[in-house]
Amino acid sequence: MEDNFQSAYQEEEKRLNDAITEIDRQLQWLQSVDVYTGHDFTEQILEEARKEKRIALAKSVQEPYFGRLDFQGTKDQRKPLYIGKIGVDREVVTDQPLVIDWRAPVASLFYSFTGGDEATSYEAPEGLIEGLVFLKRNVVIRKQILERVSDTYNRENEQPAVSDEFLVYRLGENKDNKLRDIVSTIQAEQDQIIRAVKNTALIIQGVAGSGKTTVALHRLAYLLYQYKEQVTAEKMIIFAPNHMFLDYISDVLPELGVGDIQQSTFADWALDVLELNMPLADAAETLHYWFEQAGGTREINDEVPGRFKGSLTLMKMISSVIESLETVSVPEGDFSPWDGKVLSHDKILYWYNEEYKPYPLAKRKERVMARIHRWVEMELKKSPSEAVFKDRKKKATQREKSYATKWPKYEPLTLYKQMFRALKAPTGWSDDCLQGIPATVLKSTQSDLKKDIIREEDLSPLLYIHYLLNDVTSEQRFDHIVIDEAQDFSPFQVAVLDFFVRGHSFTILGDLSQGIHAYRGVHQWEEMSSLFQPEHTAYFALTRSYRSTMEIIEFANGILEKGVQSDLMAVPVFRSGDTVRLIPYGKDEGSRIDDLQTALNRLSSKEYRTVAILTRTLSEAKDLHHQLEKNTADLHLIDGSKQAYQGGLSILPVYLSKGLEFDAVIVADADLDHYGPKPWDAKLMYVGCTRALHELWIMHGEGVPDYLGNQDEDIAVRGWPES
Numbered sequence: 001m002e003d004n005f006q007s008a009y010q011e012e013e014k015r016l017n018d019a020i021t022e023i024d025r026q027l028q029w030l031q032s033v034d035v036y037t038g039h040d041f042t043e044q045i046l047e048e049a050r051k052e053k054r055i056a057l058a059k060s061v062q063e064p065y066f067g068r069l070d071f072q073g074t075k076d077q078r079k080p081l082y083i084g085k086i087g088v089d090r091e092v093v094t095d096q097p098l099v100i101d102w103r104a105p106v107a108s109l110f111y112s113f114t115g116g117d118e119a120t121s122y123e124a125p126e127g128l129i130e131g132l133v134f135l136k137r138n139v140v141i142r143k144q145i146l147e148r149v150s151d152t153y154n155r156e157n158e159q160p161a162v163s164d165e166f167l168v169y170r171l172g173e174n175k176d177n178k179l180r181d182i183v184s185t186i187q188a189e190q191d192q193i194i195r196a197v198k199n200t201a202l203i204i205q206g207v208a209g210s211g212k213t214t215v216a217l218h219r220l221a222y223l224l225y226q227y228k229e230q231v232t233a234e235k236m237i238i239f240a241p242n243h244m245f246l247d248y249i250s251d252v253l254p255e256l257g258v259g260d261i262q263q264s265t266f267a268d269w270a271l272d273v274l275e276l277n278m279p280l281a282d283a284a285e286t287l288h289y290w291f292e293q294a295g296g297t298r299e300i301n302d303e304v305p306g307r308f309k310g311s312l313t314l315m316k317m318i319s320s321v322i323e324s325l326e327t328v329s330v331p332e333g334d335f336s337p338w339d340g341k342v343l344s345h346d347k348i349l350y351w352y353n354e355e356y357k358p359y360p361l362a363k364r365k366e367r368v369m370a371r372i373h374r375w376v377e378m379e380l381k382k383s384p385s386e387a388v389f390k391d392r393k394k395k396a397t398q399r400e401k402s403y404a405t406k407w408p409k410y411e412p413l414t415l416y417k418q419m420f421r422a423l424k425a426p427t428g429w430s431d432d433c434l435q436g437i438p439a440t441v442l443k444s445t446q447s448d449l450k451k452d453i454i455r456e457e458d459l460s461p462l463l464y465i466h467y468l469l470n471d472v473t474s475e476q477r478f479d480h481i482v483i484d485e486a487q488d489f490s491p492f493q494v495a496v497l498d499f500f501v502r503g504h505s506f507t508i509l510g511d512l513s514q515g516i517h518a519y520r521g522v523h524q525w526e527e528m529s530s531l532f533q534p535e536h537t538a539y540f541a542l543t544r545s546y547r548s549t550m551e552i553i554e555f556a557n558g559i560l561e562k563g564v565q566s567d568l569m570a571v572p573v574f575r576s577g578d579t580v581r582l583i584p585y586g587k588d589e590g591s592r593i594d595d596l597q598t599a600l601n602r603l604s605s606k607e608y609r610t611v612a613i614l615t616r617t618l619s620e621a622k623d624l625h626h627q628l629e630k631n632t633a634d635l636h637l638i639d640g641s642k643q644a645y646q647g648g649l650s651i652l653p654v655y656l657s658k659g660l661e662f663d664a665v666i667v668a669d670a671d672l673d674h675y676g677p678k679p680w681d682a683k684l685m686y687v688g689c690t691r692a693l694h695e696l697w698i699m700h701g702e703g704v705p706d707y708l709g710n711q712d713e714d715i716a717v718r719g720w721p722e723s
């Protein structure tokens with residue numbers, strides 16, 4: 001065995017040296033070519049290509065590849081294929097590149113192959129290629145040094161199966177303040193999503209830690225490679241919950257050699273499209289309303305403002321109101337540019353109803369007004385003298401202006417205010433359909449709009465009105481949209497986004513078990529899948545969780561099972577760690593702070609890079625931060641206003657921890673005073689617990705919710721661990 005390992009290591013070391021020598025040679029040659037600075041367009045394009053290649057090779061020469069797959073096609077010889085983040089051709093091009101790009105068709109075998117000695121296949125441009133896999137090997141190269149060789153499949157073994165050994169090694173590493181790429185260990189179920197066809201609304205339900213965010217980012221890199229003729233990075237967008245999260249994921253795409261993909265929150269993007277230069281109502285206020293109720297949970301139904309304004313019911317209402325506007329748009333009466341000259345109402349109606357019918361309302365008004373203007377110009381030309389011409393022109397300009405003001409104002413916010421009766425509605429429009437708005441929603445929205453307060457949930461209706469009035473320009477239309485944490489999106493949001501993307505090309509990822517913003521998000525994925533024709537949508541479930549140890553995952557599953565009655569259980573990768581700790585605060589006054597300080601000190605003295613204390617509310621996080629920072633250097637408070645996550649030691653309310661991960665997590669105040677028995681509280685607790693990679697300590701006062709108790713001793717243990 002040892003001998004085998006030695007010879008594998010030596011073989012790979014030799015291959016590595018050969019590869020580095022060749023890449024170096026190519027790089028040196030490129031560097032020897034003078035940089036072109038002239039004006040010849042073709043030369044400029046060639047120079048750009050050389051520049052890109054220089055950058056790629058300089059990166060590749062450090063860590064050329066991470067995997068090897070020995071494959072023999074039915075009509076071929078057995079060949080070792082080396083797979084890396086960047087594909088590199090040989091100097092003398094042969095049918096086998098020096099390094100194969102991880103996104104290339106043949107590389108899919110490296111990920112999809114799950115063992116066994118039967119023939120396997122992959123989809124190539126020329127058709128299905130069948131063959132046998134002999135070896136799957138992971139190699140770790142850092143700065144040109146071969147650090148590790150690990151065979152995850154060898155056909156010569158007695159029971160050949162792909163092993164998780166290398167994956168477990170990778171998962172055991174500590175994490176810093178940024179999400180990382182996973183190209184060397186993408187799993188078959190994840191690869192299927194990454195390589196799914198472009199023009200589909202993919203909906204992915206993935207348990208906490210199943211790699212949803214990571215997979216979405218790899219998918220973008222794949223789409224750019226596979227559909228290079230059809231998509232560009234600038235026309236792709238990722239929607240994520242907040243700026244700190246965007247910063248947290250910001251290293252993955254550059255590491256995969258992809259730049260320029262837009263990354264935004266839905267709110268920022270929507271305000272930009274709407275050209276609304278006003279801040280949204282403070283989100284903290286909404287969060288406070290829903291989350292700062294210690295021990296209790298507010299009632300959520302389809303009539304709470306977020307759910308209703310995110311519903312297709314409101315979408316339909318808006319559609320009929322705008323439709324009704326169509327019939328009352330053209331001002332009553334003829335248009336007279338100067339006394340004695342008349343353009344009949346019928347003629348204007350004809351232009352509006354026939355000639356410009358295909359245009360959306362706002363454009364139609366523009367076209368009709370432009371047509372009227374052209375008619376005026378023609379008539380002006382018939383003026384008998386210069387003086388009459390001038391006089392008529394002056395009058396006509398004034399009357400055109402005043403005629404334009406008689407049209408309804410095609411502006412989303414104005415129309416929205418009119419719908420909620422915060423402004424007088426245009427005469428004659430039929431708003432019967434708005435009778436169905438629940439009274440509480442009508443009242444609160446009306447009162448907000450009168451004060452010019454817009455909330456996040458108002459953005460979909462506003463965007464929809466904008467779309468109905470103006471349509472979407474080709475510059476505004478995306479090639480692909482990723483929605484992360486999609487359980488917090490409403491059906492209306494996705495329905496509106498569908499107008500802004502070509503071919504329903506979506507990657508929509510979320511976890512219903514983490515649906516802590518259920519007052520505005522979906523409760524079932526059908527709410528989203530039903531927006532698309534069955535042939536335009538596909539559903540995937542990711543059930544394996546890669547983030548946490550088995551103990552933490554089993555513990556979190558227990559919360560779901562008992563607290564949410566959910567069957568969306570996570571399957572752990574076989575990575576065992578310390579048992580979860582349930583630690584009661586001491587009985588003395590002041591014990592809570594002392595105990596939390598002790599927990600933080602003990603965990604931060606280990607070799608972890610990131611440790612977090614999660615509180616139930618923001619005010620508790622602030623208070624605790626104030627108390628603990630006296631004795632803890634560099635303790636960061638995350639309060640929702642931060643643009644970047646710094647790693648290290650953090651205190652934050654549990655609802656702001658979504659999407660993030662920490663080597664060790666302390667859940668503070670996990671008692672009935674803070675977490676009630678309802679599913680929503682259990683979901684919050686689930687989010688908190690699933691942020692931990694290696695260690696989870698649950699600290700609590702008197703009485704814990706049922707969903708935390710009765711766990712097996714090998715999963716959770718009461719009391720402090722021995723120091």
Ligand SMILES: Nc1ncnc2c1ncn2[C@@H]1O[C@H](COP(=O)(O)OP(=O)(O)OP(=O)(O)O)[C@@H](O)[C@H]1O
Nearest residue numbers: 182185186187208209210211212213214546547659
């Ligand atoms: N195939 C893999 N190989 C190695 N690490 C992986 C793999 N898949 C996921 N991970 C790791 O698991 C962790 C969780 O990934 P990610 O944050 O993308 O999951 P998620 O499903 O979006 O999580 P959540 O919903 O809980 O926020 C990350 O540290 C990621 O690097």
